[in-house]
Amino acid sequence: MKNYSRDYRRYATQPRGLTDEHTVRRVGLTLFNGFSLPEAALILEAFHCANARVKADGADGIRFDVSLLSVAGGKIASSSSVFVWTDSVDSPVHAGDFHALFVAGGVGVQDALRDNRLIAWLQRIQPHSQRIFPIDGGRLLLQAAGFHPGDSDPLQAALSLIGNDLGVEAARQIAQRLEQRLEDQSLAIVRKDTSIIVSDQIRASARWLEMNAYRPIAMEEVAQVASMSERNFLRRFKLEMGKTPSDYLLLVRLSRCCHLLAETDLPVDKVARRCGISSGGRLSKVLRKHLGVTPIEYRASRRKSTDSK
Template sequence: MTRRRVVIVTYAGCQALDVTGPVEVLDTANRLLGDPESGYQIEFVSPAAPLVRTCSGVVIAAEPLDAGQGPIDTLLVPGGWSLHDTLEDRDLVSWIGRAAGRSRRVTSVCGGSFLLAEAGLLGGRRATTHWAYTEDLARRYPDVTVESDSIFVWDGHYVTSAGVSTGIDMTLALVEEDHGAAFTLELARFLVLFFRRHGGESQVSSILDAQLADSSPIRGAQEWIIDNLDRPVSVSQIAAHANMSARNFARVFRREVGMTPGQYVERMRIAHARKLLETTDLPIRQVARRCGFHAPETFFRRFGRALEITPSEYRHRFQSISGSGLLPEPTPAR
């Protein structure tokens, strides 16, 4: 098996984590695989070679763009705070367009999708970017179908991911295509990832949503909801726990949390269901009941609407396989 050549385009002001997140996934994969011929050959190229200063001051050593000639397995383009100026670099944009033609896969993180679109690579395709810039992407490139709430979008051999850390999720999906789900689950566990996220998941974290409230009555109501996910709960019940009228509670809750109490309850139930599917062997109907879905059909419908995957498929893809013995002990990279 030939090593997969990964060429990462860097430029002055690019986002360090857009680069280092995917790199750490690939480097760790190399170490776990233990076979240099089955892993990834990572190369950095840049118009700012030999030393590229990212927007946070991290410096990356890179080769000139000309070093990126020849067949490429995966081309990766990051975003960055300097993206507006970078889009004006016609030489870089043209190079990306040409390199894409030599690549088996073309990928981007965050604002890197703007560079792919500027190079004419995303016309007629689905794509995403950081949630703060999806409207700008759609307005600037109307021939691109922008999926504003996906963490990464796979269209043909083009894969675009949302903001910053989602480059890790996208790269795990690339590794899964190359080495299978079992290896990738062990890789995610080795990277100490709390969840493996698939592309259709929302860019807005339901776990972070649980931490948004500023006032103690609303925080207390959120904690009560999480402690009672297995029970039918109404807005009036939650409001009573917060010592507020139902109408005032709903208004304040939406203002502080950014969604209605009902929407919040459902998000927490889906998040809890994901955890149970990943960490237990409970029958799916029992998972549904523990998460407050006493009609399994409702659970299947709501879970599928939220994650675009069935509970059974989710468990198959994401459940921990601790102790499977599928992988060798990590060995030093070569």
């Protein structure tokens, strides 16, 4: 997993303090049906933590006003079938400049690319947003709108914005809290056999695998994230993580399948495909191998456990 508490600092180049007379930073998070919830939730959590810190300090400091946006507004479904409420991008409330705008990714991005209203809005909003950051597949939407976004990690970008206004120490503490949350979200089987010391390059590649697990991935892509040759990357990843990148990716997908089995009523085949596993039959084989149960048995056991509490 990427070390955000250290790496965000290289993005935080602006001096601390107000850049104008206002104390509210308007941040937009653009969503669409089928967006990836975990990555978007981390961005939201970062700014929530920043606001909570300012409130706890009792200071009249910067406040981040974060808005969830979609073309039509209203209820939007994430790729894991969790619904969130959004404001329309055309709402008068959201007229004017954004301090930062994040554009979500996820399995629904291909449908979003065909939404001319969304692409047109991104084209219109660009001159009114100081910074625009894609979240993984959100890069495709920005490219369709004629932008060429940089390669900065969106969570690191959010932390750098916070650090610029609240200071390096505040951003570092928030990064540590988010890192702990990321760890807590993973199954023990994903972390099993991982070395205590993992290099930043391998952590970055593991995090990239986690964020892109829903789609087909070539090992050449991941090696590029780690800035290594494919051969050297495969060797280093196995040495430091205790498993091959392919095995790690499969376990990440299995972890997400377990979450959907426990939290939703989606058919097993649909759960598998949403998490990057080819079919329900394939998911059943993997689940039996690692946990000794079928998807139906796993779902039933989790429901029973929840009902008994």
